[in-house]
Amino acid sequence: MLWTIIALIILMFFVGLAGWFIFLWAVKSGQFDDIERPKHRMMDDDS
């Protein structure tokens, strides 16, 4: 029982870790650099 729980905790840690890596990638590739403009871009005629 105890080992199941510990294994699950560790498993979830790695699932979370995957999320963290995606976050790191997103920040480094500039996904968060401009959070204003993209939502207005569809309104522009010329792009």
Added chain:
Amino acid sequence: MTTSTDHAVTCDHCLLPVTEGNAVTDDHSSSRKVFCCHACRAIYRMIQDEGLGEFYQKRDWRSSGIPKALRTSGETGPKTPREDEAALAPFIRGDGVVKEADLMIDGIRCASCVWLNEKVLERTPGITSARVNFATHRAQVRWDSSQITLGQILSRIRSIGYLAKTYTPAAQEAWLKQQNRDLLLRFGTASFFSMQLMLLSFGLYAGFFQGIDPVTKKWLEYGALLVCTPVLFYSGWPFLKGAVRGIRNRTLNMDVLISLGAFSAYVLSICQMFRGGEVYFDTAAMIITLVLLGRLIENSAKHKASEAVSHLLALQPQDARMVRGTARIIVPATEVRKRDLIEILPGEKVPLDGIVRQGASEADESLVTGESSPVEKSIGSEMIGGSLNGLGSLIVEVTHTGQETVIAQIVRLVEQAQAASAPIQRFADRISAYFIPFVIAASGLTFCYWYRQVSASESLLNAVSVLVIACPCALGLATPVAVLAGTGSAARKGILIKGGDILEHLHKVDTVVFDKTGTLTTGKMSVVEVMTNQSAIHNPQSAILQCAASAEQGSEHLVGSAIVRYAREQHVQLFSFDAFRAVPGQGVEASVQGTRVLVGTRAFLEANGIAIDPATAQEAEQIGQTGKTVVGVARGEEFLGILSLMDVPKEDAKESVGLLKRMSIDVTMVTGDNIRTAQAIADQTGITSIIAGVLPEGKSEEIARLRLQGRVVAMAGDGINDAPALVAADIGIAMSSGSDIAMESADVVLMRSDLKSVAQTIALSRTTFRIIKQNLFWAFFYNGTAIPFAMAGMLSPIVAAAAMALSSVTVMMNSLRIR
């Protein structure tokens, strides 16, 4: 500049190579010191006299944040190749031998860095002046190009351990972006690991109440330690660094409080882990995460400000049409030199400042000066870059290029004003200044008390517990959440507030300055009166309007379009026209239904042989006195009457002024127009204090003058020329109907053309500030009440967690009250 030779030694202060012949020596108790200049010797002496000689052992300029590439260039002296000088050329202003450039200096940490940079630069031969701004890390350097080059100046700055780059808005933006990314990375990491940590901590909480198998507890604690470490040492790094700096400067700031709490919780927990006690890793991690969240919220609202400048520069067209004999060639505006001739076609934007040499037209300078009516241009008139040419084509001789144009000067004014408004000391910081010594005293007291009762390690543990529990983690949220709620509520009302500190500032505002044109008034001419010629009673008012509007249909002049608009509103039927001719600044002539119709100034009509009866002329004169624009209308040879137009106040102007006055705020109007026009508007809106006849550059001076009187000034405006004033004021409020630049330089943007928003904004800020104060109280209250538990040695992780959660929730709920 001195280069290293075989006999070179290095200066003991600044490490610059210096030839023995040029060296300045000074005998000290320990040894003989060599300096490159007297300044270095003076600084060295000063440092020694202050008893800070350790500085020279401790400093490590060769490794602290200076990239390797620079290190080598710094050591080997200036080696700037010719190409580099060419690459630097666009950043240099000024002709003749004296040049000027803006630099960005990386690595400035304290006021003494500024001082050092200024002194070193000013004593470098060839540099005439150097000013470094601490807040923006920017330096303005002026030098004699016959003695030194910009490349050499850059190397000089590198040699004293700072990284200098030429300043461009793009570089500034990149720097800001980097800062934002860094914060986001730290926060993201902190929140990820804190989530993992809370998972484990809940297990430990349950274990505390229900009992837990020691092996499981151990496992959970190891896990908690594992995930807590990166939060403290990666995410919390800026705080730890700030705390060390704060302690060195002997100031107890927020960073000290945060670091003290988080770090002591961490160390205490590690000790407890091995002693089998309770751990507090979650407290350590939560403090850091919550404070980072607070900073992130603050930052994201703020970072737009630096875009202002790039927008302003975008106003000027990139190309100019240069005159070469009879040919016209299109060249980039940057290649145009002074005294070149450029052609500007009707409706084109003027690329550079200049003087009209040929042709006549009018120019719409409203973008630059805010002046709503077009300005007449003839030979000898000055044109401002960025303004819009009217109906005539012009040949203009360029008088100012690059950094000297009016727009570039406004850009500089905006930047200077931005740099001048120093950030206020945060309110929480002031509280911490009292709170921290109290906490440290309480902790010391706890240690002394328990030392007598129990063992040393036990009492130390209790003392550290006091530090842990005392750190209010809701403190990091107290301000930002209230500000977020405040700005959110403002946004629903159509008020955009850029940043929390602005909301904080707003509540202190006691003077609101309104720009007249476009802010208090509609900014458009409207027909306010139609008067028929008294000797021609058979002309009903609509007939005059019909004539005038029909003729003016061809006009793009403001007055013309106002007349046409008014006629349409009055449902006057317009006739077609032909043979349209506009005389800039005077009037128009057109043929309507075969009859000649003239609309224009008195002089224009008289010049075309129309007789105006003295009674009407006198009346027109009187109307003109009240600040209105008067145009006469004639059909054929007959004078029909006059139309008077003016820029009318917005409908809600009077009400808004009343609202502000009721909040005991002084209202002032500032305008470039003459006092007559200004007085007319002031009378209609109930404003008693007027500053009229102010030049565009003068507005920011007027604001500065008001601020000198100890007032907290909010400026509401919309033109580009208002931009410096908007920044110079404590709070700049821009109307969204105004220019982009005004909106970008403002702190507050009103999305609705509703002047009542100004009063609403200030009222909202007052509410928010009250909430912030309450929040800070609650943030400290729970943690403060938990201190006695800790002092009594009864601190359990549950008390810590409860104090943390309660204070955070209270702060959140309290902030939601802002509606």
